[in-house]
Amino acid sequence: MERRFSPLLLTILCLGIAILYIPIVVLIAYSFNASPLVNVWGGFSTQWYSQLIHNRQLLQAALLSLEVGVTASTIAVVLGTLAGIALVRFARFRGRLLLVGMVNAPLVMPEIITGITQLLLFVSMVQLFSWPHRGFTTIVISHVGFCTAYATVTVQSRLQSVDRSLEEAAMDLGSGPARAFIEITLPLIAPALLSSWLLSFTLSLDDLVISSFVSGPGASTLPMVIYSKVKLGVSPDINALASLIICAVGGCILIAGYVMRRAEKQRELEATSSGFVE
Amino acid sequence: MKPGRWLIILPPLLFLLVFFLIPFALALKISFAEVAARVPPFTDILTHTPGHGLKLTLSPSNYQYLFTDEVYGYAYLYSLRTAFFSTLICLVLGYPMAYAIARASKSTQNMLLLIIILPFWTSFLLRVYALEGIIRDNGLLNTVLLHLGLIHEPLKIMRTSLAVYLGIIYSYLPFMVLPLFATLEKLDHTLLEAAADLGSPPWRAFVHITLPLSLPGVIAGSMLVFIPAVGEFVIPSLLGGPDTLMIGRLLWDEFFGNHDWPVASAVAIAFLVLLAGPIAIYQYYTVKQAEA
Numbered sequence: 001m002e003r004r005f006s007p008l009l010l011t012i013l014c015l016g017i018a019i020l021y022i023p024i025v026v027l028i029a030y031s032f033n034a035s036p037l038v039n040v041w042g043g044f045s046t047q048w049y050s051q052l053i054h055n056r057q058l059l060q061a062a063l064l065s066l067e068v069g070v071t072a073s074t075i076a077v078v079l080g081t082l083a084g085i086a087l088v089r090f091a092r093f094r095g096r097l098l099l100v101g102m103v104n105a106p107l108v109m110p111e112i113i114t115g116i117t118q119l120l121l122f123v124s125m126v127q128l129f130s131w132p133h134r135g136f137t138t139i140v141i142s143h144v145g146f147c148t149a150y151a152t153v154t155v156q157s158r159l160q161s162v163d164r165s166l167e168e169a170a171m172d173l174g175s176g177p178a179r180a181f182i183e184i185t186l187p188l189i190a191p192a193l194l195s196s197w198l199l200s201f202t203l204s205l206d207d208l209v210i211s212s213f214v215s216g217p218g219a220s221t222l223p224m225v226i227y228s229k230v231k232l233g234v235s236p237d238i239n240a241l242a243s244l245i246i247c248a249v250g251g252c253i254l255i256a257g258y259v260m261r262r263a264e265k266q267r268e269l270e271a272t273s274s275g276f277v278e
Numbered sequence: 279m280k281p282g283r284w285l286i287i288l289p290p291l292l293f294l295l296v297f298f299l300i301p302f303a304l305a306l307k308i309s310f311a312e313v314a315a316r317v318p319p320f321t322d323i324l325t326h327t328p329g330h331g332l333k334l335t336l337s338p339s340n341y342q343y344l345f346t347d348e349v350y351g352y353a354y355l356y357s358l359r360t361a362f363f364s365t366l367i368c369l370v371l372g373y374p375m376a377y378a379i380a381r382a383s384k385s386t387q388n389m390l391l392l393i394i395i396l397p398f399w400t401s402f403l404l405r406v407y408a409l410e411g412i413i414r415d416n417g418l419l420n421t422v423l424l425h426l427g428l429i430h431e432p433l434k435i436m437r438t439s440l441a442v443y444l445g446i447i448y449s450y451l452p453f454m455v456l457p458l459f460a461t462l463e464k465l466d467h468t469l470l471e472a473a474a475d476l477g478s479p480p481w482r483a484f485v486h487i488t489l490p491l492s493l494p495g496v497i498a499g500s501m502l503v504f505i506p507a508v509g510e511f512v513i514p515s516l517l518g519g520p521d522t523l524m525i526g527r528l529l530w531d532e533f534f535g536n537h538d539w540p541v542a543s544a545v546a547i548a549f550l551v552l553l554a555g556p557i558a559i560y561q562y563y564t565v566k567q568a569e570a
Binding site: 009010012013016020026027030039078079080083085093095098100101102103104105106108111112113114118121123142144148199202213226230231242246253261 | 282283286287289290291293294295296297298299300301302304305308318371372374375377378379388390392393394395396397399400401402403404405407408409410411412414416417418421447448451452455501502505506508509510511512515516526529530533539542543546549550553557560561564565
């Protein structure tokens with residue numbers, strides 16, 4: 001494989017990465033600006049961070065977002081794992097194509113359409129069953145929808161590379177298919193479950209459009225509060241909040257990436273030591 | 279088929295059916311209703327009157343309205359045009375990036391991929407906000423340019439179409455690079471060597487071998503940028519001005535401003551019909567790749 005980079009290629013790569021990172025770096029730098037004027041550097045200060053702690057509206061919204069995120073991503077990982085198993089292990093079943101379509105569609109569907117259609121569903125459901133009330137429950141349901149899609153794709157690709165002979169060996173030795181799956185395959189796909197949970201959590205924490213449609217009065221998630229503030233322009237306390245969120249999410253993703261890579265290395269090691277080299 | 283299998287298939291299938299697919303049918307239904315001063319704010323299309331039985335009233339007026347009011351046509355065209363050119367720019371910028379990453383050594387590759395993926399998962403809303411800090415009238419870009427004496431008064435970028443383009447390119451670039459990388463990485467390099475051995479110059483080998491073989495990645499990446507960009511709401515709302523009226527913004531206003539649910543549903547359905555082609559192409563390629 002050729003290792004030489006042409007200067008043009010290298011320039012574009014650096015330019016692209018610069019485009020992706022400069023705004024974020026500038027934002028974080030300005031969150032430590034002592035001056036309340038966003039275009040003047042007034043020295044280093046952490047005052048905007050300490051002010052955040054006293055903002056009750058933000059804290060409440062952050063708490064709601066965390067609750068929604070944990071609930072939605074947990075349900076989504078369960079549903080996504082089931083869907084992943086169905087798609088990888090069961091070659092033919094009624095509704096397979098429908099399931100494939102439904103787990104892939106949310107990945108590209110514009111959020112605004114998903115948001116509107118789900119709101120219409122919830123309104124109709126309330127008319128028929130007086131459930132669910134718009135707020136926490138509806139936000140969780142809609143988040144589970146798109147998170148399940150991401151979780152399914154992640155679990156599916158991991159399951160495809162799992163060596164089925166281990167599970168078959170367990171079944172030959174008399175264990176039932178459910179037990180063989182839980183004891184053999186589940187630990188093998190555990191890293192994928194963890195990373196899809198973290199990704200679902202990140203997506204849920206970040207969602208603005210769908211939440212805005214399906215939420216009810218009094219239930220504002222963090223992105224909804226941020227959006228209404230950002231609409232008014234750039235401000236130093238939002239800079240501080242944004243820096244905190246970006247660092248927290250970035251940390252989650254790095255951990256997920258690290259866990260996945262360690263599992264990958266472990267697998268390679270096991271494969272070589274046991275003599276199976278694909 | 280063992281009955282136990284349905285315990286695995288049914289929960290996700292039913293959940294997505296009820297909470298993802300059925301809503302679209304409902305939107306279709308409501309798009310044929312009329313706006314009414316009640317809760318929820320639209321008429322029933324199925325009415326039951328004693329003696330006459332069930333009566334189905336389908337009102338096409340919402341769709342007619344989309345054709346008579348110029349603002350909808352304008353917004354659809356503007357969204358399609360903006361998404362198209364943003365996708366093109368992302369492709370021009372993203373292809374060399376993906377190509378460079380695919381040819382890097384394994385350890386550099388992992389690091390570069392992480393660099394691309396990290397913003398991909400970082401808060402979308404906050405990244406758009408961060409971009410505002412760069413391009414606003416007294417933002418970093420104007421400050422630097424003024425300081426260098428390259429311009430004498432601040433460039434007006436915010437609240438223009440240019441800001442929307444920049445926003446989409448900045449936000450969606452990773453969506454282009456990742457699928458492109460996935461196909462370019464799998465490329466068989468012996469083909470290129472064979473072409474070179476047979477005397478083909480590198481650009482010809484690129485046009486006749488690399489480009490055709492990476493076409494699935496080009497299509498997947500382009501769809502991943504184009505489809506959400508057409509429906510983008512946050513970017514035109516935060517960075518754009520009054521004339522950057524994209525369909526997502528129009529839908530939002532119709533819903534939260536005018537409370538006209540039937541027209542909003544009709545806008546959404548018409549929008550979905552418009553996107554059916556691109557979504558079908560995307561689905562076809564991803565399913566084909568997943569099953570391969």
